[in-house]
Amino acid sequence: MIWHIAKKDWKLLWPMVALVTAIQGGLEWALYGAGLFGEDPAAGALLRPLTMAWFVGIAALVVAVVQQDPIPGVDQDWLVRPIKRTQLLLAKLSFAAAAVCLPMLLFNVADALATGFALRPSIEAAVLKELFVLATFVVPLAALAAATRNMTELVILGALLMVVFSVTLSLSALVSGADWCPTCNSGVSWLQHMVEHAGVLAGACVVLGIQYYRRGTSLARGVCIAGAALLVFVQVPWRWAFALEQQVAGTPAAAGIEVEIAPDASSAAAAAPGGGRSSPRDVNQAVQYVRRRVRRQDAPVSIEIPLHVGAASPDDLILADRADITLESTDGKVLYRGSNAGALATLLTPPNAAGEAGSARQPLDLPGPAFRAARDRADVRLDYSLTLMRRRAEYRLAALDGELQTPEVGRCATVNDRNMVYLRCKTIAQAPFCYSATLVSGDGRHNPVVLKCTPDYRRHVPGFRDLLGFYGADLPLRDRNGTVYPLAAADLGSSYVVFKVFEEGAHFRRTLAAPGVALAAWRAPAG
């Protein structure tokens, strides 16, 4: 009967399936054609509209197949037919999976093979990706479609869910500040995402169950709305997330690595080379802005904590994933307790000094009143969650039209123009999140290291649209002021790119204490 129902839906929807398949094929062609460096401008130009058409197309197809036999209402023909609800549900999900995921799998595998990856990893990665799309997009969308009668109702319900989500998120951020999402923008945010995906999938299953077995449309819609709010409220606490990450990573503790507050604030060297105070895309900045407008004296004050980082092995990097700070007055009264939640991780070891003891600065925002209370004298305690990044592999490829293909980094190539050498890679596995590239000549001269390190400790979670992950680095031949680096365009023929990929070596914690600090000395320079 499942096959029979699906066959009926095929008769009704085959033109739509054909259209969506064509869009998927077009998108894959555009992804392939755009290449590593956008070789085909037409393919590159088509990427954006085709991506939008792809999203709309697969969403419309899933909704259409479910709403061929709508659940809400009392006039549907299927209600009086001898059809088991389970069979109807499975028929709909099977059709959606086959019509959306099967063509996508074939196109993805074809793209990966054409790019030069082996068959088995291509198929494995594509199957994983399609399962991910099925669980995180197709099934939840089918649940929304089952809770609505037609596309108009679906759009209205979708808009309502967006409003509920946005209002809940705004309220949560306004009340809790950056702590509304302890893991946001951090390397362990994948745990939060997994919880969200699992929650959405579970909620979708509940809605489908309510609709197909009880036809309780009001209840199902209530579950959808409650779920949208819960997505904001259910947050994995930082300590749990980091502890779980330590367990999952299974890496040994980094016992020998010292991190301490520099005894003399004025001895701090240049600003930390990586990371920043906050992510440009999150809502925390908006909340800070609102708070500043409401009460100017509450405006946060930026400080930079001078740190001394003990020696690790050569080529190791240390990332500060999170810093919890406690300020106490000299009589033991807690003046402030907070963190840099929501901020990107800070790189505590500068790339040119990897492996050597050095100094760094930890940027941190404090509320205005807390800073003023502690500016002259306070006891500072910092609880750091840190990650040691170890070099996983090092490669060399020619600076001019170099090529490289390995399982670790995928397929990489270089091209150049007058100002820059461009390194671009495509990989079928998870793209490295921490890597450096240095332009080096045969005689040992080199330009500054370009380091990209945005922590993302997830195990392989596939991308939604692309099977292949893209990444790369731009290696400038001159600085911002136009001053030429040691290696210029004329040297590129005899130069190569040293490409280092880092991976997590250990996640560990350190507690730092500095009694009697005048916080005013740590205030960040204006601008």
Added chain:
Amino acid sequence: MGFVIETQGLGKTYGRFGAISSIDLHVPDRSVYALMGASGAGKTTTIKILLNMLAPSRGTASVLGVDSRSLDPAMLSQIGYVSENQSMPARLRVGDFFDYLRPCYPTWDAALERELRAQLRLPAGRRIGELSHGMRLKMALACALPFKPRLLVLDEPLSGLDALARDEIIGGFLRQAGAMTILISSHELDEVQRFATHVAFLHEGRLLFEGPVDALQEYASPLFAAGGSAARRPLRDIFVAMVRAARDGHIGGDRPT
């Protein structure tokens, strides 16, 4: 006598609006039972509850000996349903819809299907959404009969049809009248009088009368004391008289006063 349909205190409310209240129906086996009333009387609501398309707010309904809330595919394969509101897949072609339904019913008689499709002149290649109202009803009927249901439920099957189409529809379902129980809801009182063995009058969600047609005429006689007996009076006259009596409060017990 066995009842194919039996309800007890059946009620349905939408918020504060009561669609039907305390309906007790008893549909005998192999009868042609007409559920009659003006538009909005509660006929369709009652039928949708009987077929588990709607949940009752109060009371219970038993269909083919099973609680209507527990009607499973095995029971539904013995029930035919034709409704003017039936929402069929509009983009599917008539022939494809029959292809879809055929395997759903173990007792489907392909010869009877061919006969009905020929008799009702159903165009196999047309999309259902392109059919006229009358043609759609004929198609629904042709889909409801080939599996030889024990119970055929017809919800306003004659509404909006011309005389020719009505005759075709009535002829279609009456050809199997002796072999099945037919529940038909209608406000077309004159038409129904031609074939109904039992009637129930609904008015504003309340049951005014239920029983054999002959018993109705006897029951309603007091309403016509001034103008003679109710015998051989059209159902329409009896229904109008009963509605008036109900409004005046003369109906409410066992027999009108």
